[in-house]
Amino acid sequence: MKNFDSRSFDGDRLVLASHNQGKLAELRALLSPLGISVLSAGEAGLTAPEETGATFEENAALKARAAVGETGLPALADDSGLSVDALGGAPGVYSARWAAADGDHAPAIARVERELGEQDPAARFVCVLALAWPDGHVELARGEAAGRLVFPPRGESGFGYDPIFVPEGEARSFAEMTPGEKRAHSHRSRAMAAMMDRVFAAR
Known part of the structure; x- marks a missing residue:
């Protein structure tokens, strides 16, 4: 059901506020049917703000x-991460910060494996999308993909923690799937579907 306080997006241009190439590719693919001109963070020359929020929504x-x-343009931002039940939801909003400074997630994956040990491998990916307008209005949409962790990492596709995450109902990790197969299960796709219902439904 549509939230009566929500706002429809009727513009033809927005900024994707991410420097993560994997996220940008997924978001561009999800937005492509809408006929919206998309400017990446790199193309817009954006600086990455310090992520001081305690939740995905805040960040x-x-x-x-x-x-x-x-930029003065409407902007769509993603904050997402891996939440491991046995680790109290960690790494959560710190998912990217567990990785190396150059974005290499191998150290982060090793840390998850080390801290998880023999505990229950249940986990979920969480994505929150925020669409902000120049007048300060913000719409939020959340998507989750439940699954389990597997070690050692499997697959060469995807990015981040994809090689150790197998979504419910599947035998393959996200990194063993094609981009289209991953979108059918992903937290980002589910967040975008919720955002579509809230602000893009009229397009």
Whole structure:
């Protein structure tokens, strides 16, 4: 059901406030049917703001507002991560910060394996999308993909923690799937579907 306080997006251009090439590719593919001109963070020359929020929602909104402030254009931001049940939801909003400074997730994956040990491998990917307008209005949408962790990492596709995550109902990790197969299960696709219902339904 549509939230009466929500706002439809009727523009023809927006900024994707991410420097993560994997996320950008997924978001561009999800937005492509809408006929919206998309400007990446790199193309817009955006600086990455410090992610000071305690939740995915807070960080996504923070990044979207920062992009609007730099460009004057509506901006769509993603904050997402891996939440491991046995680790109390960690790494959660710190998923990217567990990785190396150059974005290499091998150290982060090793840390997850080390801290998980023999505990229950149940986990989920979480994605929150924030769409911000120049007047300060922000729409949020959340998507989750439940599954389990597998070690050692499997597959060469995807990015981040994809090689150790197998979604419910599948035998393959996200990194063993094609981009289209991953989109059928992914947290980002589910967040975008919720955002579509909220703000893009009229397009």
